[in-house]
Amino acid sequence: MKVRFLGGVGTVTGSMHLVETEGGRILLECGLFQGRREEANHRNRFLPGPARTADAVILSHAHIDHSGSLPTLVKGGWKGAIHLTAATGDLADLMLRDSAVIQEKDAEFLNRHRRGNGNGGNGRRVEPIYAPEDAVHAIRRFIPHAYGEEFTPVPGVTARFADAGHILGSATVHLTVRERAGTTRLLFTGDLGREGMPLLRDPEPPGQAEVVLCESTYGDRDHEPPEDTERRLFEVVDRTAARGGKVIVPCFAVGRAQSLIYQLHRLRSAGRLGDVPVFVDSPLAVEATRVFSAHRDLFDGEAGEFIAGHHGKLFSSTRTAYLSSVEDSRALDELEGPAVILSASGMCEAGRILHHLRHGLGDPRNTVLFVGYQAEHTLGRRILEGADPVRVFGEMHPVRAEVAKVNGLSAHADRGGILRWLHSMGGRPRRIFLVHGDRERCEALARHLAAHGIHGAEVPAMRQKVDLGAGGAG
Numbered sequence: 001m002k003v004r005f006l007g008g009v010g011t012v013t014g015s016m017h018l019v020e021t022e023g024g025r026i027l028l029e030c031g032l033f034q035g036r037r038e039e040a041n042h043r044n045r046f047l048p049g050p051a052r053t054a055d056a057v058i059l060s061h062a063h064i065d066h067s068g069s070l071p072t073l074v075k076g077g078w079k080g081a082i083h084l085t086a087a088t089g090d091l092a093d094l095m096l097r098d099s100a101v102i103q104e105k106d107a108e109f110l111n112r113h114r115r116g117n118g119n120g121g122n123g124r125r126v127e128p129i130y131a132p133e134d135a136v137h138a139i140r141r142f143i144p145h146a147y148g149e150e151f152t153p154v155p156g157v158t159a160r161f162a163d164a165g166h167i168l169g170s171a172t173v174h175l176t177v178r179e180r181a182g183t184t185r186l187l188f189t190g191d192l193g194r195e196g197m198p199l200l201r202d203p204e205p206p207g208q209a210e211v212v213l214c215e216s217t218y219g220d221r222d223h224e225p226p227e228d229t230e231r232r233l234f235e236v237v238d239r240t241a242a243r244g245g246k247v248i249v250p251c252f253a254v255g256r257a258q259s260l261i262y263q264l265h266r267l268r269s270a271g272r273l274g275d276v277p278v279f280v281d282s283p284l285a286v287e288a289t290r291v292f293s294a295h296r297d298l299f300d301g302e303a304g305e306f307i308a309g310h311h312g313k314l315f316s317s318t319r320t321a322y323l324s325s326v327e328d329s330r331a332l333d334e335l336e337g338p339a340v341i342l343s344a345s346g347m348c349e350a351g352r353i354l355h356h357l358r359h360g361l362g363d364p365r366n367t368v369l370f371v372g373y374q375a376e377h378t379l380g381r382r383i384l385e386g387a388d389p390v391r392v393f394g395e396m397h398p399v400r401a402e403v404a405k406v407n408g409l410s411a412h413a414d415r416g417g418i419l420r421w422l423h424s425m426g427g428r429p430r431r432i433f434l435v436h437g438d439r440e441r442c443e444a445l446a447r448h449l450a451a452h453g454i455h456g457a458e459v460p461a462m463r464q465k466v467d468l469g470a471g472g473a474g
Contacts, residue, residue: 001177001184001468003213003433005460006048007031010439012217012375013065014043017435018050019186022179024154027054028188028213032068032099034349036377045129047072048463056153059084060190061170062091062254068099071134074141083153085161086144087169087298090291091254093142096135098253098284102350103128147171147204165193165203166411167255168292172206184468185209187429191217191436192413192421196226199262201300203413205424211468212429214422214457216437217373217412219445229408230263234272236369236404237264241276241338245365248401250353250380252346253285255411256372258292260342261315262303263409268317269310278320281329281352282344286322289315333359337366346372348379357383358392366401371409376438415448422454431468432457 007016007029014033019026030051033043047069059067059082070082070092084092107128114126145151150160156178161171173188187209195202224232240247251257257280267273280286293315296307307314323329329352332341343353360366361383374380382390388399413421422432432449434442434457446457460466 001179001186002465003211003468004050004465005433005435005462006051007033008065008436009460009462009464010442011035012373012436012438014069015066015436016048016051016069017188017213018054019175019177021154021157021177023156024055025053026153026157026175027051027057028173029059029066029190030057030069030073031066032064034065034347034375034378041129044069044072047076052076052078054078054080056080057082058153058159058173059088059092060164060173060188061167062088062095063167063191063252064095064099066190067092067095070138071096071100071130074138075130075134080141081143081153082138082141083143083145083151083159085147085169085171087291087295088171089142089144089169090294091167091169091288093139094284094287094291095254096138097132100128100130100132100135103130104132106350162204162206163201163298164190165195165197165200166191168200168258168295168298172204174207174209181469184211186211186213188213189215191215191411192418193411194223194226194413194417195420197259197411198226198266199259199299199303201298203421206421208425208427210430212422212432213435214418214432215412216418216434216442216445218410218414219418219434219437219441219448221414222416223410223414224408226408229406230267232406232408233263234267236367236406237267237273237276237340240365240367240402241274243365244337245363245367245401246335246337246360247340247367247369248353248356248360249340249342249369249371250346250348251282251285251342251344252372253282253344254288256346256409257282257285257342257344258289258315259409259411260371261289261320262306264340265314265317265320266306268319275319276338276340278340278342279323279332280320280342281323281332281356282342283324284344285342286324289322329355332356346380347374348383354392358395358397360401361390361392361397362400364400364402368401368403370403370405373410373412415445418445419449419452419454422449428454433466434459
């Protein structure tokens with residue numbers, strides 16, 4: 001067995017790993033790369049050659065940095081099966097269609113910009129990376145599986161999903177690979193969730209494996225306790241409301257938005273949110289919330305009790321409005337605070353959040369609240385790191401609003417959570433590869449694991465191919 005690391009190595013975006021066995025090739029994830037526009041355009045438009053040789057894809061969850069290049073793969077003629085959980089299938093259906101619309105809008109914007117600069121006559125029209133019909137063709141290749149159900153993606157390989165606790169439907173991927181030289185168990189974390197977080201169940205214990213591909217998003221730190229997160233969220237809303245301002249929250253539409261809505265509802269139920277209205281301004285978040293509501297069986301016991309005590313309502317209240325139309329979205333810019341506005345995208349690279357930032361960054365009454373990871377070279381990272389002014393829609397805007405961050409809302413395990421999860425395996429893996437993290441964080445996690453008895457964790461290089469041999473021995 002061999003593993004090729006084709007994406008999500010030394011970075012948190014573009015997750016993509018090829019597992020090569022005697023029976024066939026399995027692509028773990030096919031994610032969209034997010035970063036500098038020119039680099040992202042090239043990497044997303046031209047997938048690595050080995051990825052196109054896969055016989056099957058296994059998708060851990062729906063987030064676009066794990067799923068967003070599936071339409072590109074299928075557009076190139078790939079005809080294999082895409083294995084996922086049912087909830088992941090429902091969410092990925094929404095996200096891939098939405099991503100295709102964004103690709104078309106981005107291409108349209110670039111073509112308009114070039115025409116405005118007098119470059120429209122050179123015949124080099126920018127085409128979208130993929131179109132809505134490509135997304136539909138990818139969705140048609142989905143094969144859903146229940147947690148714990150065994151399936152055979154390629155001959156000689158048995159796979160199953162276990163709950164990762166990251167977002168609705170997220171899974172760790174367990175592969176048992178039988179070859180002439182022996183049997184190897186490979187475990188891929190996807191994005192590993194956290195213990196004790198609101199809404200979703202905790203990650204399932206991993207079981208034994210010889211080889212582990214482990215995420216490292218927050219491999220250099222520990223999160224604040226979940227109970228502190230709700231308090232800090234209240235403090236940000238409370239002080240902003242006292243100024244008469246708006247809390248503008250760049251928010252991932254799938255997962256983070258629903259968790260945040262739930263926590264705001266808990267604050268309101270406890271009488272701590274007052275009359276401050278909450279606006280969910282993202283068509284994708286609106287649709288994703290409907291999918292969450294349809295999969296209540298995946299919620300944790302605490303969320304179930306909240307539903308029972310609030311007439312079956314987890315994501316709705318009289319002071320929460322879900323906005324789909326452009327007109328309603330634009331009206332928020334004229335709205336006098338206080339208010340909380342949740343809008344995508346979470347890293348401020350696209351979507352309606354850009355309009356709210358353009359109108360709200362210059363007002364010192366407002367707060368821009370970051371509740372998720374901000375990748376390098378994104379507008380969100382620049383604002384968080386104190387850039388002033390910042391460019392939004394090609395124009396420079398001063399940053400007068402308060403900039404705040406609540407780390408405890410992250411749906412990724414921190415270094416302590418990863419360590420506890422690996423210690424619960426019931427046996428030490430022979431090889432651990434740290435992926436899905438900035439290189440410095442991967443290296444910091446490797447040192448942290450070694451300090452606690454798990455030695456030899458490796459940080460692979462982009463495009464590196466590792467021969468695991470029999471039983472995971474390299």
